Amino acid sequence: MDLDTALASVESQLHTSVASDTSLLSEASRHMFAAGGKRLRPRLLLLAYSAAGGPELGQAVPLATAIEIIHTASLIHDDINDHSELRRGRPTINARWGTTVALLTGDFLFTKAYQLMAPYSSQVNAALAEACVALVEGETLQVETAKAGSLDRETYFRIISKKTASLFAAAARLGALQAGAAADTVAALATYGYNVGLAFQIVDDVLDVIGDPAALGKPVGADLVQGKFGLPALTTPTAMRETVAALAEHLVNNGTIEEALRQAHKFAGRAATALDLLPPSSARSALIALARSAVERDH
Amino acid sequence: MDLDTALASVESQLHTSVASDTSLLSEASRHMFAAGGKRLRPRLLLLAYSAAGGPELGQAVPLATAIEIIHTASLIHDDINDHSELRRGRPTINARWGTTVALLTGDFLFTKAYQLMAPYSSQVNAALAEACVALVEGETLQVETAKAGSLDRETYFRIISKKTASLFAAAARLGALQAGAAADTVAALATYGYNVGLAFQIVDDVLDVIGDPAALGKPVGADLVQGKFGLPALTTPTAMRETVAALAEHLVNNGTIEEALRQAHKFAGRAATALDLLPPSSARSALIALARSAVERDH
Numbered sequence: 001m002d003l004d005t006a007l008a009s010v011e012s013q014l015h016t017s018v019a020s021d022t023s024l025l026s027e028a029s030r031h032m033f034a035a036g037g038k039r040l041r042p043r044l045l046l047l048a049y050s051a052a053g054g055p056e057l058g059q060a061v062p063l064a065t066a067i068e069i070i071h072t073a074s075l076i077h078d079d080i081n082d083h084s085e086l087r088r089g090r091p092t093i094n095a096r097w098g099t100t101v102a103l104l105t106g107d108f109l110f111t112k113a114y115q116l117m118a119p120y121s122s123q124v125n126a127a128l129a130e131a132c133v134a135l136v137e138g139e140t141l142q143v144e145t146a147k148a149g150s151l152d153r154e155t156y157f158r159i160i161s162k163k164t165a166s167l168f169a170a171a172a173r174l175g176a177l178q179a180g181a182a183a184d185t186v187a188a189l190a191t192y193g194y195n196v197g198l199a200f201q202i203v204d205d206v207l208d209v210i211g212d213p214a215a216l217g218k219p220v221g222a223d224l225v226q227g228k229f230g231l232p233a234l235t236t237p238t239a240m241r242e243t244v245a246a247l248a249e250h251l252v253n254n255g256t257i258e259e260a261l262r263q264a265h266k267f268a269g270r271a272a273t274a275l276d277l278l279p280p281s282s283a284r285s286a287l288i289a290l291a292r293s294a295v296e297r298d299h
Numbered sequence: 300m301d302l303d304t305a306l307a308s309v310e311s312q313l314h315t316s317v318a319s320d321t322s323l324l325s326e327a328s329r330h331m332f333a334a335g336g337k338r339l340r341p342r343l344l345l346l347a348y349s350a351a352g353g354p355e356l357g358q359a360v361p362l363a364t365a366i367e368i369i370h371t372a373s374l375i376h377d378d379i380n381d382h383s384e385l386r387r388g389r390p391t392i393n394a395r396w397g398t399t400v401a402l403l404t405g406d407f408l409f410t411k412a413y414q415l416m417a418p419y420s421s422q423v424n425a426a427l428a429e430a431c432v433a434l435v436e437g438e439t440l441q442v443e444t445a446k447a448g449s450l451d452r453e454t455y456f457r458i459i460s461k462k463t464a465s466l467f468a469a470a471a472r473l474g475a476l477q478a479g480a481a482a483d484t485v486a487a488l489a490t491y492g493y494n495v496g497l498a499f500q501i502v503d504d505v506l507d508v509i510g511d512p513a514a515l516g517k518p519v520g521a522d523l524v525q526g527k528f529g530l531p532a533l534t535t536p537t538a539m540r541e542t543v544a545a546l547a548e549h550l551v552n553n554g555t556i557e558e559a560l561r562q563a564h565k566f567a568g569r570a571a572t573a574l575d576l577l578p579p580s581s582a583r584s585a586l587i588a589l590a591r592s593a594v595e596r597d598h
Contacts, residue, residue: 022436024443077406081399100380100442103402107376107409108435114413115428119421129414136407137321143399144323 001057003046003286009058010042013065017112028093028105029112032072035088041067041171044196044290048175048189050283051275055179063124063174066116070128071167073109074135076102081143124177131170138163160201161194168197188277192287195271200294202264206257209248212298264295300356302345302585308357309341312364316411327392327404328411331371334387340366340470343495343589347474347488349582350574354478362423362473365415369427370466372408373434375401380442423476430469437462459500460493467496487576491586494570499593501563505556508547511597563594 001009011033018029042064049060078084079092080102086092094102117125142159145151172193176186251257271291278284300308310332317328341363348359377383378391379401385391393401416424441458444450471492475485550556570590577583 020432020436022439022443025436025439077402080402101439103376103379104435104439104442107405108432108439110406110409111428111431111435115425115432118424118428122418125417125424126414129410129417132410133319133407133414136403136410137319137324140321140324140400140403140407143403144321 001061003043003050003057003283006046006057006061006064007039007043009061010039010046010064010068013061014068017065017069017116018109020108024097024101025105025108028097028101029072029109031090031093031096032076032087032105035090037068037072037088039068040200040290040294041071041167044168044193044287045171045175047283047287047290048172048193049179050175051278051281051287052176052179052181052185052189054175054181060175060178062116063120063178064171066113067128067167067171067174069109069113069116070132070135073106073113074139076106076109078139080106081139121177124174127173127177128170131166134162134166138166157198160198160205164201164204165194165197168200169194172196184277188274191274192271192291195267195274196291196294199264199267199271199291202260202267203295203297206260206264207297207299209251210257261295268292268295300360302342302349302356302582305345305356305360305363306338306342308360309338309345309363309367312360313367316364316368316415317408319407323396323400324404324407327396327400328371328408330389330392330395331375331386331404334389336367336371336387338367339499339589339593340370340466343467343492343586344470344474346582346586346589347471347492348478349474350577350580350586351475351478351480351484351488353474353480359474359477361415362419362477363470365412366427366466366470366473368408368412368415369431369434372405372412373438375405375408377438379405380438420476423473426472426476427469430465433461433465437465456497459497459504463500463503464493464496467499468493483576487573490573491570491590494566494573495590495593498563498566498570498590501559501566502594502596505559505563506596506598508550509556560594567591567594 014033015030018026018033020026045064045067046057046060050057054060075087076093079087080094080099083094084092085095092102093105097105117128138159138161141155142163145155145159169190170193172189173186176189181189268291272288275284275287313332314329317325317332319325344363344366345356345359349356353359374386375392378386379393379398382393383391384394391401392404396404416427437458437460440454441462444454444458468489469492471488472485475488480488567590571587574583574586
């Protein structure tokens with residue numbers, strides 16, 4: 001099975017795995033899946049599996065599906081907390097079906113991911129569970145920080161490390177573990193995933209400030225307005241936070257955006273360097289390209 | 300390790316397992332645990348382990364902790380959906396910290412249960428995952444039914460089967476599986492758990508109508524008001540649903556409460572009968588007593 005076939009298989013498994021006689025849960029879940037998304041975590045997991053010498057990509061497909069399901073569940077619950085109405089160019093579940101259905105659909109997806117993971121080893125499950133815990137801790141830290149209205153650089157890194165980089169690291173780690181890789185290969189791929197996750201999230205936060213709403217499929221400035229400032233807003237006076245446009249201009253003019261992108265490139269570079277340990281392969285090259293594309297993107 | 304020691308160990312593990320550097324999550328989780336609760340699912344799991352011949356109760360403690368954590372997570376998310384302000388005589392998490400924190404604490408507990416389960420076998424994890432899926436499906440079905448304002452007897456049983464009996468069945472099944480029991484013993488204990496769950500939920504719904512608020516630690520009639528009628532309300536004209544007191548009186552007078560309790564006793568009896576297959580033991584006797592106490596209670 002090649003990568004494209006495996007990704008198509010993930011796509012199909014996303015839809016079949018949420019079958020339920022409670023049809024509302026299937027419908028709402030598929031509404032999210034049908035909106036697309038980059039499928040970055042499953043891709044990363046599958047490539048890590050191959051780069052670590054995994055013999056049959058099909059064996060990693062349920063893991064790749066599970067990690068995308070968990071990511072989707074967290075987006076659904078985020079959209080409730082943020083009162084978001086648009087996601088990937090489509091109405092959010094809370095906007096279309098209400099908060100209760102959104103909450104239950106997120107729960108449903110988490111239980112479905114758990115079910116998909118049950119046949120796998122304790123080691124693989126422990127790695128994913130740790131990332132899931134970190135994800136929820138990161139979200140909570142973000143909510144607390146936004147409410148307090150204070151965000152220093154250290155806290156920002158703790159948040160994105162937990163809420164984003166942990167799941168990217170787990171994706172790579174799971175692929176490597178499932179491939180039966182040696183401990184140093186597993187560690188190298190986890191380091192790769194972690195740094196790609198940091199780079200990816202910083203660019204996400206930059207795009208929230210200076211991105212094109214049409215390319216993004218959602219309004220810009222949403223995080224800024226809610227006080228969920230990413231890296232770019234660290235040096236911004238409180239008074240300016242009221243106007244998104246003024247704030248964006250300020251952040252560009254004072255070099256914050258440039259500094260943030262410099263950081264993102266640094267992490268993407270570290271991700272690529274971590275792969276030096278691995279033997280050359282088309283999967284390794286694809287991972288290096290993926291790290292680059294995480295920072296060089298407009299959506 | 301005897302049962303009381305094992306239950307004390309579960310209690311302690313509930314608190315330690317939610318340790319987090321995001322202290323709000325620990326605090327909110329422990330707020331729920333400290334309120335007590337019957338710990339019926341862990342007790343049932345531990346007794347099933349012993350009744351199935353399990354040699355060392357300590358081996359089942361993390362499973363018992365995990366199942367109580369999942370139950371608690373579902374209560375926290377229920378309280379959001381029902382806008383409940385009181386649970387076990389204490390403010391709910393949503394009442395005390397707001398909806399967002401309650402949502403994230405429920406998610407956190409679910410990920411912590413997943414983490415506790417990771418070291419266990421695929422078979423045990425698959426059984427618990429199936430029950431978790433059913434739990435969310437049952438909650439969703441209940442929400443849909445309440446919204447539609449229609450509830451027939453068949454749908455009522457589907458709801459309580461999924462939202463309550465599945466997790467009770469899983470508790471017993473997990474105990475038996477962990478004990479290394481033969482398939483027929485596992486099945487007998489699962490049947491026991493399933494029927495205790497049905498009996499328990501029917502009595503819960505009855506107590507919501509005719510219970511004593513002081514003994515329950517929460518207002519009565521809450522489910523009635525929200526259209527989440529249990530069995531007792533099946534034969535009630537819509538017009539009467541507006542007044543809790545009038546409705547309760549009507550349900551008593553027309554024999555619905557009596558019929559519901561008759562049903563509950565029937566399921567408790569089936570639960571006890573399922574244990575005929577097992578050799579006599581103090582654990583088996585305790586399970587039979589537990590089935591009885593699930594129906595003969597005032598809170």
